[in-house]
Amino acid sequence: MNAESMSRPDAGPAVARVRALAEQRLDGRRYRHCVGAAETASALCERYGYDADSGYLAGLAHDLCKQSEIHTQIELARSFDGPLPESVFSNPRLPHGPAAAVLLAREGLSTDPAVLEAVAYHTFGKSGMGPVALAVYIADKIEPSRRDWASTIRLGIDEGRFDGDGGLVRLATATIEAMLDRIVAEDGRPVADTTLVLYNSLSGKSVREWPVR
Numbered sequence: 673m674n675a676e677s678m679s680r681p682d683a684g685p686a687v688a689r690v691r692a693l694a695e696q697r698l699d700g701r702r703y704r705h706c707v708g709a710a711e712t713a714s715a716l717c718e719r720y721g722y723d724a725d726s727g728y729l730a731g732l733a734h735d736l737c738k739q740s741e742i743h744t745q746i747e748l749a750r751s752f753d754g755p756l757p758e759s760v761f762s763n764p765r766l767p768h769g770p771a772a773a774v775l776l777a778r779e780g781l782s783t784d785p786a787v788l789e790a791v792a793y794h795t796f797g798k799s800g801m802g803p804v805a806l807a808v809y810i811a812d813k814i815e816p817s818r819r820d821w822a823s824t825i826r827l828g829i830d831e832g833r834f835d836g837d838g839g840l841v842r843l844a845t846a847t848i849e850a851m852l853d854r855i856v857a858e859d860g861r862p863v864a865d866t867t868l869v870l871y872n873s874l875s876g877k878s879v880r881e882w883p884v885r
């Protein structure tokens with residue numbers, strides 16, 4: 673046990689319990705995605721000087737409710753103690769984040785506000801979210817088990833392109849740009865307002881559509 677985990681004795685058991693829950697609740701592909709997100713989030717936290725254990729736990733837990741019944745997700749999400757966009761309750765892609773945060777707290781798996789914030793907002797983001805939440809938001813998008821579009825971002829991290837002052841914010845900005853380029857060019861899906869709100873808060877721009885004209 674290293675000094676870091678000794679200072680938070682519940683870090684280890686919580687990871688083991690969340691891992692068991694994820695294995696039980698998710699199919700193999702999603703479980704591997706969660707492990708990839710955990711490893712990527714903890715590496716990002718470490719790189720930028722934030723709590724790597726919180727990043728790992730939140731990454732592992734972020735999609736715990738992804739395959740739950742939608743009414744269960746919504747019911748849990750309604751108990752989340754924090755601001756949520758209205759679309760959480762009308763877009764079925766969105767409630768699993770706040771739902772998992774509520775589950776973590778209810779099951780006594782984490783009371784760390786940074787972990788709960790990261791899990792709750794990993795899909796739609798929040799302007800002003802903390803560094804662990806930002807790391808998990810990014811890790812969810814770029815972890816290596818899927819999403820070829822993210823390979824240039826991963827390469828940029830390895831090459832140190834996002835090191836130095838404001839590196840995590842620059843990395844988040846570049847990740848959103850690459851993701852939106854992909855969504856618009858290849859998937860033809862509409863861009864969520866919440867993503868543009870997060871993008872504008874990170875970049876200091878006032879973008880209202882993608883691609884930017």
Ligand SMILES: [Fe+2]
Pocket residue numbers: 734735738768769794795
């Ligand atoms: Fe998710």
Ligand SMILES: [Fe+2]
Pocket residue numbers: 705709734735812
């Ligand atoms: Fe995910």
